[in-house]
Amino acid sequence: MSARGVILVITEQREGKLNRVSYETITAAQKIGAETGWGVEAVAMGAEVSVAAGEIAAKKLEKVYQIQSPTLQQYTADGYVAALKPFLTEKLPSLVLFPHTYQVRDFAPKLALALDRPLISDAVGYKYESGKLIFTRQMFQGKFAADVSFTGEPPYFATVQAGSFRADQIENGSTPAPIETVNAVIESSSIRVRPHEMYKEAKQAVDLTQAEIIVSVGRGIKEQKNIEMAAKLAEVLGGELAASRPICDAGWLPIERQIGSSGQTVSPKLYLALGISGAIQHLVGMKGSRSIIAVNKDPEAPIFDIADVAVVGNLLEIVPALIEEVKKAKAEA
Amino acid sequence: MQSFRKPLAGVDHPQMDADVVIVGGGPAGLACALRLSQLIDEHNARNPDSQLSKENISVLEKAREAGQHCLSGALLDPRSMRELLPGFEKEAPLDAEVEKEAVYFLTEKGKWKLPITPPPLRDHGNYVISINRFTKWLAKKVEDAGITIFNGFAGSELLLDGENVVGVRTDDKGVDKNNQPKSNFEPGYDVRSRITILAEGARGSLTKQLIDRFDLQAKRNPQTYGVGVKELWEVPEGRVAKGEVIYTLGWPLTRAEYGGSWIYGIDGRQISLGLVLGLDYKDPRTDPQHALQSFKKHPFTTKLLEGGKMVRYGAKSLPYGGWFAIPPLAGDGWMIIGDSAGFLNSQRLKGIHLAIKSGMLAAEAAYRALLARKFDAAQLNDYPKAVENSWIKKELWPVRNFHQGFEKGLLHGLFHAGLQQLTGGRGLYKKYPSHPDYEQMERIEKLSDEDASRAAIIGPARREGALTFDKITDVYYSGTKHEEDQPSHLIIHDTNICNERCVQEYGNPCQNFCPANVYEMVENSESPGAKQIHLNPSNCVHCKTCDIMDPYQIITWVPPEGGGGPNYDGM
Numbered sequence: 001m002s003a004r005g006v007i008l009v010i011t012e013q014r015e016g017k018l019n020r021v022s023y024e025t026i027t028a029a030q031k032i033g034a035e036t037g038w039g040v041e042a043v044a045m046g047a048e049v050s051v052a053a054g055e056i057a058a059k060k061l062e063k064v065y066q067i068q069s070p071t072l073q074q075y076t077a078d079g080y081v082a083a084l085k086p087f088l089t090e091k092l093p094s095l096v097l098f099p100h101t102y103q104v105r106d107f108a109p110k111l112a113l114a115l116d117r118p119l120i121s122d123a124v125g126y127k128y129e130s131g132k133l134i135f136t137r138q139m140f141q142g143k144f145a146a147d148v149s150f151t152g153e154p155p156y157f158a159t160v161q162a163g164s165f166r167a168d169q170i171e172n173g174s175t176p177a178p179i180e181t182v183n184a185v186i187e188s189s190s191i192r193v194r195p196h197e198m199y200k201e202a203k204q205a206v207d208l209t210q211a212e213i214i215v216s217v218g219r220g221i222k223e224q225k226n227i228e229m230a231a232k233l234a235e236v237l238g239g240e241l242a243a244s245r246p247i248c249d250a251g252w253l254p255i256e257r258q259i260g261s262s263g264q265t266v267s268p269k270l271y272l273a274l275g276i277s278g279a280i281q282h283l284v285g286m287k288g289s290r291s292i293i294a295v296n297k298d299p300e301a302p303i304f305d306i307a308d309v310a311v312v313g314n315l316l317e318i319v320p321a322l323i324e325e326v327k328k329a330k331a332e333a
Numbered sequence: 334m335q336s337f338r339k340p341l342a343g344v345d346h347p348q349m350d351a352d353v354v355i356v357g358g359g360p361a362g363l364a365c366a367l368r369l370s371q372l373i374d375e376h377n378a379r380n381p382d383s384q385l386s387k388e389n390i391s392v393l394e395k396a397r398e399a400g401q402h403c404l405s406g407a408l409l410d411p412r413s414m415r416e417l418l419p420g421f422e423k424e425a426p427l428d429a430e431v432e433k434e435a436v437y438f439l440t441e442k443g444k445w446k447l448p449i450t451p452p453p454l455r456d457h458g459n460y461v462i463s464i465n466r467f468t469k470w471l472a473k474k475v476e477d478a479g480i481t482i483f484n485g486f487a488g489s490e491l492l493l494d495g496e497n498v499v500g501v502r503t504d505d506k507g508v509d510k511n512n513q514p515k516s517n518f519e520p521g522y523d524v525r526s527r528i529t530i531l532a533e534g535a536r537g538s539l540t541k542q543l544i545d546r547f548d549l550q551a552k553r554n555p556q557t558y559g560v561g562v563k564e565l566w567e568v569p570e571g572r573v574a575k576g577e578v579i580y581t582l583g584w585p586l587t588r589a590e591y592g593g594s595w596i597y598g599i600d601g602r603q604i605s606l607g608l609v610l611g612l613d614y615k616d617p618r619t620d621p622q623h624a625l626q627s628f629k630k631h632p633f634t635t636k637l638l639e640g641g642k643m644v645r646y647g648a649k650s651l652p653y654g655g656w657f658a659i660p661p662l663a664g665d666g667w668m669i670i671g672d673s674a675g676f677l678n679s680q681r682l683k684g685i686h687l688a689i690k691s692g693m694l695a696a697e698a699a700y701r702a703l704l705a706r707k708f709d710a711a712q713l714n715d716y717p718k719a720v721e722n723s724w725i726k727k728e729l730w731p732v733r734n735f736h737q738g739f740e741k742g743l744l745h746g747l748f749h750a751g752l753q754q755l756t757g758g759r760g761l762y763k764k765y766p767s768h769p770d771y772e773q774m775e776r777i778e779k780l781s782d783e784d785a786s787r788a789a790i791i792g793p794a795r796r797e798g799a800l801t802f803d804k805i806t807d808v809y810y811s812g813t814k815h816e817e818d819q820p821s822h823l824i825i826h827d828t829n830i831c832n833e834r835c836v837q838e839y840g841n842p843c844q845n846f847c848p849a850n851v852y853e854m855v856e857n858s859e860s861p862g863a864k865q866i867h868l869n870p871s872n873c874v875h876c877k878t879c880d881i882m883d884p885y886q887i888i889t890w891v892p893p894e895g896g897g898g899p900n901y902d903g904m
Contacts, residue, residue: 140486
């Protein structure tokens with residue numbers, strides 16, 4: 001271990017761009033460094049990270065390492081641990097700080113274990129009391145703050161929760177920090193996972209709140225296969241398909257198509273309610289529709305209280321006929 | 334396919350040490366916390382050199398906010414509150430002092446006023462309160478005293494070490510429908526506590542685990558229950574005076590059911606209206622929510638409600654079993670208080686004051702245990718001894734046989750009640766036995782024609798204008814809400830019994846007794862014509878009736894993800 005303590009921040013970059021919590025983590029390191037007198041250094045890692053490293057080097061840091069390897073082109077926990085373990089073993093910093101991201105949650109425990117060192121995750125603050133570094137973690141969904149300290153020998157590991165420190169309080173250096181390139185040697189056989197394309201949260205396929213026409217189905221549709229018929233009607237009308245809770249609960253349609261108190265609230269120009277009895281839980285999600293046409297077998301169904309057009313009958317007969325009529329009308333127009 | 338909530342395997346639970354953990358932030362649990370805090374403050378003032386800390390005393394509450402799951406009429410007998418916080422009347426949210434009371438016997442269209450109000454139903458000096466607002470106020474007191482309430486955290490499992498209760502595990506958060514952790518998964522905490530105090534209300538789920546584990550009910554009468562269904566109404570001024578209390582017996586219930594209705598005037602405009610039904614009824618078609626709707630259709634009630642609107646709905650079970658059904662109250666590392674223990678006077682239909690008192694006595698025992706640094710049964714038995722010597726026993730002993738006397742119906746019950754009145758509560762037998770409620774239910778084939786008299790309380794209620802509501806509408810007004818993507822917290826241990834046996838034998842009474850439309854029999858998608866059970870756990874209002882009532886005892890109610898449940902604002 002170096003004579004003077006060193007804090008090492010492992011930043012996270014994607015395509016040369018650092019995320020905000022990486023800057024926040026540097027702020028945390030600078031603050032801890034000011035109290036402890038420890039030096040502050042940072043790491044950028046990837047296949048080629050000169051842009052990110054240059055960006056970090058503008059901050060008040062004693063040194064920046066760019067750990068590079070073609071194997072780090074894509075993130076893998078194995079790759080990151082293989083790159084960082086020998087590096088940390090050689091440098092032996094006092095404290096290694098990470099931003100608490102999904103990626104860090106994935107590899108930091110493995111790294112700490114590989115070095116047999118303690119890890120305090122998701123810290124929101126710190127204290128330095130009589131030579132002892134203490135981190136604060138939240139418990140019981142933030143109701144309770146626990147002070148946690150390390151046992152054993154450094155390096156110690158800690159991850160910092162997003163938003164706990166302020167990126168705009170980061171100190172810039174008067175001169176750029178020196179950048180040292182570290183070429184990591186990683187056996188490709190040590191990478192046991194093969195990453196696929198980055199997962200992007202599927203954009204909600206449908207935005208019902210924007211739809212002008214909604215064809216909505218309820219339990220009266222009886223069987224899953226009849227959904228297709230309603231979908232056909234929505235299609236010929238140029239509208240969207242939606243449903244009441246039992247349909248989505250049964251998995252016949254995805255939850256984002258659910259209308260009502262536990263789903264979406266909509267106010268289209270036309271709302272066609274097929275086999276929906278009209279429980280208040282559903283009505284609160286669609287009663288603002290401009291025109292409501294309801295089809296139901298039960299003449300006393302509450303949906304008829306708010307419907308502009310009430311059709312008492314079997315939707316399994318009515319809907320196919322309606323599809324034909326709409327098609328005909330469109331052909332004539 | 335429905336999957337049921339179960340503990341996840343291979344999960345590390347964060348540990349937390351505590352001196353005292355109280356499960357449940359209702360009147361009993363909060364009174365317990367507040368009393369304990371008072372004792373510690375007094376001790377610390379007297380002993381500057383040996384301070385006791387309150388830091389490791391906490392209350393777990395499954396509701397998002399204190400009081401959200403509390404439901405009662407409610408009338409408060411102020412006796413215990415005066416002991417806990419002398420002069421509490423000046424600051425507590427009390428709606429009205431009871432100034433006028435009457436008891437009516439109803440027939441389908443007529444009413445007959447009892448010439449005198451029977452002494453147990455005399456309420457002068459009691460207060461009409463919203464138990465929701467009252468509990469919120471009490472919770473604030475507890476937090477101001479420096480005791481943490483963990484809202485949104487349910488006690489989901491007891492932690493045991495041999496014969497000792499050593500704490501509570503809280504609910505896992507972020508578990509999906511199929512019992513798989515989601516990205517926001519957070520395992521429950523293991524709160525390792527020297528003393529665990531169960532204050533979960535009627536039919537507490539941890540209390541049930543404890544009673545089963547140590548066979549605590551063995552030498553006691555089985556606990557019996559009622560279910561209360563309530564609606565809060567806003568009506569034109571002058572219908573029911575502020576502080577006016579009306580009890581009714583009779584219609585829509587028949588002589589075969591135990592129960593009655595209440596109407597309380599809150600502030601001249603708001604009225605609390607509800608019906609309690611003993612769960613020892615026989616007809617499996619009985620539906621308490623329907624019974625409440627029928628009660629509103631009686632001309633007497635309709636007149637009071639006309640032109641008004643319902644603002645909130647709720648349901649909750651209550652323990653009727655009385656003194657002989659109270660389980661042992663303390664053991665190695667644990668105590669049970671409030672409704673979880675069964676502290677309710679079934680003759681006066683009041684339990685809040687007893688819950689508070691039991692919480693205070695348990696707090697006193699916990700305090701002595703903390704001083705003695707001993708937490709075993711011998712030490713904590715201070716609490717049941719204190720109950721024996723307190724006015725709780727004096728109040729409950731004379732009515733110890735009251736509810737059991739009604740097991741064979743109203744006429745038998747009145748006979749026994751009269752006899753007990755003359756003999757200081759003894760009646761014909763020293764200890765009237767009782768039976769679990771679900772054993773009283775009769776199979777559908779046994780229903781005779783005379784049961785047509787029960788048309789007003791069986792099967793689903795219908796909505797009629799602004800006066801009566803179907804169940805699903807009432808559920809909406811309970812404000813209940815749960816994370817939808819979680820496993821069912823109503824655990825049916827064998828759904829084949831529902832789909833094959835119960836359908837024949839009892840006609841799936843879950844659909845009727847559940848006041849929140851959780852249970853439904855739907856078309857079986859695989860075999861046309863047949864029905865299968867379907868659950869809507871997100872409708873649940875946490876009343877526990879299903880756990881109590883299902884005739885095969887195959888339903889277990891466990892807490893859903895903390896924070897879910899009804900929103901009893903103002904109830």
